[in-house]
Amino acid sequence: MSAGTATAEVRDRLESARAAIDAHARLVPDFPEPGVEFKDLTPVLAAPDGLRTVTTALADACAGADLIAGIDARGFLLGGAIAHHLGIGVVAVRKGGKLPPPVIGVDYDLEYGSARLEVPASGIDFAGRRVAVVDDVLATGGTLCATLDLLRQMGALVSDVAVVMELSGFPGRARIEAAGGGDLRVHNLCQG
Structure with a gap:
């Protein structure tokens, strides 16, 4: 297969994923607080064409990774499917207190408070492995920045961040690019 054919196939898979997102995502007004319009991707993942096309397109973005890190909780669903598609392993980046010890964790601020993320401190060799981080939004x-920090503490080489949707008007991409250095690639399937 030529590079042009591969690129055309990747573009076709991306367009199929975008069509599934448009067909199945729903808007939820005033969630999680008044004035916020929440784009719910859960129906996309519940639809067979949605799950298949979204995870295939995200797998294209994560090609070359040695391990997928899925962020609690929708990142678990996506990460497992992507890892299966690529024939590599997956690790769950969990909210604090959900994993058995020993764990390595990082505390960080959210727009609505603070939180903690953790990964197992033993049993998974992160050192020198190319890790792609996956989440929904x-x-x-x-x-995502806290996840990058956590994985780097474990010795991982974070190569990619891949999300289903990137929200316009938020500083996420700039923050990740600033935290990621020059080699980190940030991918989205669509913008909302």
Whole structure:
């Protein structure tokens, strides 16, 4: 297969994913607080064409990774499917207190408070492995930046951040690019 054919196939898969997102995503007004319009991607993942096309397009973005890190909780669903598609492993980046010890964690600020993320401190060799981080939405970038920090503490080489939707008007991409250095690639399937 030529590079042009591969690129055309990747573009076709991306367009199929975008069509599924448009067909299945729903808007929820005043959630999680008044004035916020929440774009719910759960129906996209519940639709067979949605899950298949979204994870295939995200897998294209994560090609070359040695390990997928899925962020609690929709990142778990996406990360597992992407890892399966690529034939590599997946690790869950969990909210604090959900993993058995020992763990390595990082505390960070959210737009509505603070939180903690953790990964196992043993049993997974992160050192020198290219890790792609997967989540559903990129907005402020706080959770994703905390994940980058956590994985780097474990010795991972974070190569890519891939999300289904990047929200316009939020500083997430700029924060991730500033935290990621020159080699980190940020991918989205669509903007909202």
